Amino acid sequence: MTEGNHRNCSEKKICANHGIIPKKELILLILLLGLTLFIAGCDTGNNNVNNGNGEVVSEEDEDQNNGEETGENSNDEDTEDEDPDDEGIDQDEADDEEPEAPQTLADELGIQETDQTMYTLVAIPYREDPIHEAEVLGEISAKEPVEVTGTVANGWIQIKRDDSPAYIHQAFLSEEEIETFTWGTGQMEEEMVILSDPEDIEAIVNKQIALTPDFHPEDLVQPEVPWAEVSNFRYMRREAAKALEDLFAEAAEEGYTLLGRTGYRSFEAQENIFINFVNNHGYEEARTFSAKPGQSEHQTGLAMDITADSVEGRLTSDFGSTEEGQWVSENAHLHGYIIRYPRNKEEITGYIYEPWHLRYVGVDLATDLYESGLTMEEYFGQIK
Ligand SMILES: [Zn+2]
Numbered sequence: 598m599t600e601g602n603h604r605n606c607s608e609k610k611i612c613a614n615h616g617i618i619p620k621k622e623l624i625l626l627i628l629l630l631g632l633t634l635f636i637a638g639c640d641t642g643n644n645n646v647n648n649g650n651g652e653v654v655s656e657e658d659e660d661q662n663n664g665e666e667t668g669e670n671s672n673d674e675d676t677e678d679e680d681p682d683d684e685g686i687d688q689d690e691a692d693d694e695e696p697e698a699p700q701t702l703a704d705e706l707g708i709q710e711t712d713q714t715m716y717t718l719v720a721i722p723y724r725e726d727p728i729h730e731a732e733v734l735g736e737i738s739a740k741e742p743v744e745v746t747g748t749v750a751n752g753w754i755q756i757k758r759d760d761s762p763a764y765i766h767q768a769f770l771s772e773e774e775i776e777t778f779t780w781g782t783g784q785m786e787e788e789m790v791i792l793s794d795p796e797d798i799e800a801i802v803n804k805q806i807a808l809t810p811d812f813h814p815e816d817l818v819q820p821e822v823p824w825a826e827v828s829n830f831r832y833m834r835r836e837a838a839k840a841l842e843d844l845f846a847e848a849a850e851e852g853y854t855l856l857g858r859t860g861y862r863s864f865e866a867q868e869n870i871f872i873n874f875v876n877n878h879g880y881e882e883a884r885t886f887s888a889k890p891g892q893s894e895h896q897t898g899l900a901m902d903i904t905a906d907s908v909e910g911r912l913t914s915d916f917g918s919t920e921e922g923q924w925v926s927e928n929a930h931l932h933g934y935i936i937r938y939p940r941n942k943e944e945i946t947g948y949i950y951e952p953w954h955l956r957y958v959g960v961d962l963a964t965d966l967y968e969s970g971l972t973m974e975e976y977f978g979q980i981k
Contacts, residue, residue: 708755718769719805914950
């Protein structure tokens, strides 16, 4: 029984008390009245009470506007009392909440369903949730076709594995059956797979995933920054160049003068450099600090080697302990840059610590990488 009906009943009771009626008869009358109201529908329905009391109905019309919010029930509730309206709203809220309640991280992030076959670039683990901390369920080998069932908002891909959903990052997938190409001659010959989307600012280029000789970024510009004397290769992609200008300008405001040294290098330029290093240091040593052609981030137009006068404009690990190098390591991410080859991650990146090599990945990813302390390979899940 609702409050509204109580109010109607008690109004009638008060009217009865205003009459001159003996107490016993009053009790009987009340009982009779109660029975009458019961039969009239005071307890079984509200329409009669409302219809019999215009003022109450008109007072409650405003409240009945709530019915409009309650969707399909609103027609029924238009003829009901205010309190059933409230019940209706509660019921509807409960109905609304149930399907929206997140079941898994993937649901929370939102999945756009797709149905297509894609191919892995390299051997990668697949995980139980679309996040790099999630548990590894198994590994998919390189160049294997995978059944993609959805894309998740954060760049992860939902796949079907052993009839259950699993997740890998799109950085390691290609829409087309992937190519391999072989670089070098003689003992240097080695197979690499081709990066599927070299224009992507989050693209991974490493010793497993390479760019083709004919990949040239379209929007190369020269950033307006101070340059080291020996600098050449002064171009970067437009977005990265702007971010570099902002980074250097902020450093200058803090009293640190950074110098640009090496930006975009073509496949051919990298080839010449690598062969030169091999001739001077031998192949195995050269591989630890110089990328083979196609494997260099400098070919993406998103990398810049930087230095400072405090290390005479050289590219040296000493740069990391200079004031300029320290400042860069703490602030680069705010402008979308990361130290791509950090200390103690040589086994993962395949390169020695290079505090001078900055890679543009955008502020969001750079911040995630800075805060997590992960390399791109770890973050995107190439490494278990
Ligand atoms: Zn570099």
